[in-house]
Amino acid sequence: MNPLVLWFHKLGSPPYFYRLAGRLLPWLWGLALIGLVAGLYGGLVLAPADYQQSDAFRIIYVHVPSAWMSLFIYAFMAANGFIALVWRIKLSETLAMAAAPIGAAFTAICLATGSIWGKPMWGTWWTWDARLTSELVLLFLYLGVIGLYHAIEDRRQASRAAAFLALIGIVNLPIVHFSVKWWNTLHQGSTVKLFGPSLIDSRMLWPLLVMALATKFLFAASLLSRARVDLLELEAGKDWARQVALAGERA
Amino acid sequence: MSYGSSTSACRALLVRDFSLVWRRRGDALNPVLFAVMVVMLFPFALGPEAAVLARISAGTVLVALLLAGLLSLDALFRSDLEDGSLEQLVLSPHPLPLLLACKILVHWLTTALPLIVAAPVLGELLYLPRDVLPVLMAALALSTPLLSLIGAVCVALTVGMRRSGMLLALLVLPLYVPVLIFAAGACNAAQQGLPVLAPLLWLGAALALALVLAPLACAAALRISLS
Numbered sequence A: 001m002n003p004l005v006l007w008f009h010k011l012g013s014p015p016y017f018y019r020l021a022g023r024l025l026p027w028l029w030g031l032a033l034i035g036l037v038a039g040l041y042g043g044l045v046l047a048p049a050d051y052q053q054s055d056a057f058r059i060i061y062v063h064v065p066s067a068w069m070s071l072f073i074y075a076f077m078a079a080n081g082f083i084a085l086v087w088r089i090k091l092s093e094t095l096a097m098a099a100a101p102i103g104a105a106f107t108a109i110c111l112a113t114g115s116i117w118g119k120p121m122w123g124t125w126w127t128w129d130a131r132l133t134s135e136l137v138l139l140f141l142y143l144g145v146i147g148l149y150h151a152i153e154d155r156r157q158a159s160r161a162a163a164f165l166a167l168i169g170i171v172n173l174p175i176v177h178f179s180v181k182w183w184n185t186l187h188q189g190s191t192v193k194l195f196g197p198s199l200i201d202s203r204m205l206w207p208l209l210v211m212a213l214a215t216k217f218l219f220a221a222s223l224l225s226r227a228r229v230d231l232l233e234l235e236a237g238k239d240w241a242r243q244v245a246l247a248g249e250r251a
Numbered sequence B: 001m002s003y004g005s006s007t008s009a010c011r012a013l014l015v016r017d018f019s020l021v022w023r024r025r026g027d028a029l030n031p032v033l034f035a036v037m038v039v040m041l042f043p044f045a046l047g048p049e050a051a052v053l054a055r056i057s058a059g060t061v062l063v064a065l066l067l068a069g070l071l072s073l074d075a076l077f078r079s080d081l082e083d084g085s086l087e088q089l090v091l092s093p094h095p096l097p098l099l100l101a102c103k104i105l106v107h108w109l110t111t112a113l114p115l116i117v118a119a120p121v122l123g124e125l126l127y128l129p130r131d132v133l134p135v136l137m138a139a140l141a142l143s144t145p146l147l148s149l150i151g152a153v154c155v156a157l158t159v160g161m162r163r164s165g166m167l168l169a170l171l172v173l174p175l176y177v178p179v180l181i182f183a184a185g186a187c188n189a190a191q192q193g194l195p196v197l198a199p200l201l202w203l204g205a206a207l208a209l210a211l212v213l214a215p216l217a218c219a220a221a222l223r224i225s226l227s
Helices: A003-011 A014-046 A055-087 A090-121 A130-151 A155-182 A202-234 A239-250 B006-023 B027-046 B050-073 B075-082 B085-091 B096-125 B130-157 B165-191 B197-226
Strands: none
Touching: A003 A014, A014 A055, A014 A090, A014 A202, A014 A239, A055 A090, A055 A130, A055 A155, A055 A202, A090 A130, A090 A155, A090 A202, A130 A155, A130 B165, A155 A202, A155 B130, A155 B165, A155 B197, A202 A239, B006 B096, B027 B050, B027 B096, B050 B075, B050 B096, B050 B130, B050 B165, B075 B085, B075 B096, B075 B130, B085 B096, B085 B197, B096 B130, B096 B197, B130 B165, B130 B197, B165 B197
16 A cells, blocks of 8 residues: 555554654744744844734734634534535544634634724724624634534544534635625735735735744644543543553553 | 335425415414514504604614514424424425425415515504615515525424424524624615615525525535434
8 A cells, every 4th residue: 555545544443543643743833832922022123023913913912813713613523524424534523623612712712812802992892793793603613523522422424413503504615705805894805815915015024924823833733632531531432441440540 | 116206296385385284264364463562562662753763663674574574484383393304205205495495485475475464554553765765675685595594494404303493593593693784784775765776686696595495405415404
């Protein structure tokens, strides 16, 4: 068998994934911490103040990466849900369900920081703008997935049902992304562009990109930590889980 | 062994579901009563001024009908699950999406159609402007089947649960939001004398898509829930 395919098959086995994730975790947490500290220092201290909003603009270093993550994690969850439904890979079910609360947390942070910024800048905590509303719907979609997962007794059936719901909700992702383009309401358009020059000064841009990278690592670390616990719970009757538990007792 | 054609299976299912509803025809009026009650609450809460009520009338009627539809969704598979005929449907050799589409059709005809018929009365209670009424009816005709189809997929996911009411609302309402936005958008445009065609066309496009995809999704969801 092709070594890459072999590795992929091995990755799907819970004990192998458990050990691999355990080895990766310190690195991921470390990178996330370094990235967050560097990004926040760059954003809150080094970056120059905005000519119009002065220091208030600095909340984007939390707001924008959280917003990106809220979409990224949903796509990750739906992709894993798709894999879980089509190929019935147990690990994908676990990963999809472990990602949901993290995504919900990022979405909540995005909404909260947005409204904290909105009060002094727009003069209101909340407005029924297309971007805000679609992001709120995204939060409810996350909560629906989490709620459905916890409402069903059988863990594997629960994750399949919740994964299916996550797949239906994916129609909301393009709506969130393009909402600032399709509807001309209060929320500003995208400033940082993947294709073409960004509309932001490079001294302000780099901390934002560092934060975007750091939140990816934070997500990965948090995801693997959650997935390890979920796997142990799911496989509680298996021999490898027993050995892990016994080794934990001895240590 | 022959199973008969899919057409005859659909016909049998339609006849069965209609006769089940007909034998308990008193229940069929419950969603309408609920919608009337909800609409009745608004003049009490906001005061009976005609100008205020007329401004919110179309949206209120839409929300009242949406909530009534949400409450009636639970009945879509409940009795079939309890007497075991839902499993028989899943096991039958005929395409499950087709059979489910028939069930959703009956459900729409027996719960949403009475609501649409009652909508002009509800609108009159809230002083809905006369020229908005045709737009409201068109929006309802396009949006209620859409709501039934989307709702059916979510009901199929929660079908085995004992207390699924609140959870079902949590699953369904985020998906109902875009439908409500376009339906209310058409009515508001009509109230302001703006063109109403665009939001209605969006609803029609979504309905065409849902007519094809929702029965398939509903069947997949049902198979997960009953596995």
